[in-house]
Amino acid sequence: MKWFCCVKCCSNDVEKYNDDVEANGFADGKVVDSMKGKRFSSQRANVANSFTFRELAVATQNFKETNLIGEGGFGSVYKGRLESGKVVAVKQLNLNGVQGNQEFIVEVLMLSLLRHSNLVTLIGYCTDGDQRLLVYEYMPLGSLENHLFDLEPDQEPLDWHTRLKIAVGAARGLEYLHCKANPPVIYRDLKSSNILLDNDFKPKLSDFGLAKLGPVGDNTHVSTRVMGTYGYCAPDYAMSGKLTIKSDIYSFGVVLLELITGRRAIDTTKKPGEQNLVAWASPFLKDRKKFVQLVDPMLQGRFSVRSVHHVVAVTAMCLQEQANFRPLIGDIVVALEYLASQAEIFEKRKSLTAVDSQYLPSKQDINHAPKKIYYKCKE
Ligand SMILES: Nc1ncnc2c1ncn2[C@@H]1O[C@H](COP(=O)(O)OP(=O)(O)OP(=O)(O)O)[C@@H](O)[C@H]1O
Numbered sequence: 001m002k003w004f005c006c007v008k009c010c011s012n013d014v015e016k017y018n019d020d021v022e023a024n025g026f027a028d029g030k031v032v033d034s035m036k037g038k039r040f041s042s043q044r045a046n047v048a049n050s051f052t053f054r055e056l057a058v059a060t061q062n063f064k065e066t067n068l069i070g071e072g073g074f075g076s077v078y079k080g081r082l083e084s085g086k087v088v089a090v091k092q093l094n095l096n097g098v099q100g101n102q103e104f105i106v107e108v109l110m111l112s113l114l115r116h117s118n119l120v121t122l123i124g125y126c127t128d129g130d131q132r133l134l135v136y137e138y139m140p141l142g143s144l145e146n147h148l149f150d151l152e153p154d155q156e157p158l159d160w161h162t163r164l165k166i167a168v169g170a171a172r173g174l175e176y177l178h179c180k181a182n183p184p185v186i187y188r189d190l191k192s193s194n195i196l197l198d199n200d201f202k203p204k205l206s207d208f209g210l211a212k213l214g215p216v217g218d219n220t221h222v223s224t225r226v227m228g229t230y231g232y233c234a235p236d237y238a239m240s241g242k243l244t245i246k247s248d249i250y251s252f253g254v255v256l257l258e259l260i261t262g263r264r265a266i267d268t269t270k271k272p273g274e275q276n277l278v279a280w281a282s283p284f285l286k287d288r289k290k291f292v293q294l295v296d297p298m299l300q301g302r303f304s305v306r307s308v309h310h311v312v313a314v315t316a317m318c319l320q321e322q323a324n325f326r327p328l329i330g331d332i333v334v335a336l337e338y339l340a341s342q343a344e345i346f347e348k349r350k351s352l353t354a355v356d357s358q359y360l361p362s363k364q365d366i367n368h369a370p371k372k373i374y375y376k377c378k379e
């Protein structure tokens with residue numbers, strides 16, 4: 001909540017902000033100016049430092065290849081060390097890329113205003129000449145994507161409890177954006193590569209370049225050009241361009257499905273019927289008896305079927321075609337917190353072993369009758 005909630009914001013300001021950002025780049029400073037003296041002026045901002053290009057070149061050893069930690073649509077991301085000794089991630093805008101100034105300014109503005117332990121911290125930025133760079137806190141375990149897909153032979157798959165812990169943290173970040181920020185923020189780019197992980201697998205949402213200030217007053221949506229990432233984008237938003245907080249809930253459902261299955265939202269290396277995760281999963285999501293068949297084989301049966309049933313049920317609700325039927329993020333947080341706490345109880349029994357990795361549920365399990373535990377302790 002903090003100060004962000006106290007900001008009195010009228011709908012004209014929100015619309016002006018969204019319009020300005022759509023219309024103007026950073027270079028002419030119009031967006032920044034339009035917000036100065038309005039909503040932002042009285043706020044205690046999350047102070048982002050302005051860096052010179054030289055400072056960031058020194059920090060990354062001249063953007064040395066060995067410091068490259070990732071690449072996305074915006075540009076390359078390098079690990080670096082500031083003069084103060086702080087380790088950071090430096091994202092350099094690809095000047096020929098499709099994403100650009102507009103996302104840069106939204107990122108700086110949004111992350112200057114928003115503060116939550118499940119959102120990545122922006123340390124600073126650089127606008128020397130044509131250069132556009134963003135400096136973030138360094139997230140040692142990279143993105144969720146790095147831990148779910150195409151694992152190295154020596155890489156341990158995420159266990160069920162850690163997957164739920166990540167889902168809870170991401171949901172809390174989204175809850176802050178939807179319910180605690182005022183006006184609400186629609187994230188628009190929720191996906192596994194934008195969920196970064198600290199040393200303890202605590203997740204933080206990153207990349208707010210596509211974020212929009214949400215509807216205020218009686219409005220239920222904001223109209224925008226359809227943007228986001230294929231495979232995560234809600235069908236209603238893709239078709240109408242009407243963006244609502246329920247668009248984010250759909251994307252969250254896709255991330256949950258990735259966590260459950262260990263499959264990418266879009267995977268062109270798979271055979272035709274399996275390339276789109278939601279389409280592939282849809283018959284399983286409609287039939288409780290098939291829920292357990294969705295689970296990532298890398299888990300080798302190390303999960304409670306009961307827990308899987310509940311998590312898949314939440315996922316199916318998030319992925320409803322009709323936006324109105326998707327749950328609110330607050331309810332998702334409550335459900336996932338409970339499920340994660342239950343999964344932790346399993347996980348704490350370090351010496352548990354799976355009884356039967358090939359387990360398929362019986363009718364009794366499907367009805368949730370007794371609390372069935374599919375583990376036994378090593379004697
Ligand atoms: N703060 C950070 N700390 C550590 N690693 C990071 C950080 N930010 C980004 N990365 C790494 O860089 C990769 C690329 O990130 P980036 O946000 O540029 O692209 P993306 O999310 O993969 O794609 P897109 O541009 O479509 O959002 C991430 O997947 C992650 O591995």
Ligand SMILES: [Mg+2]
Binds near residue numbers: 193194
């Ligand atoms: Mg990203």
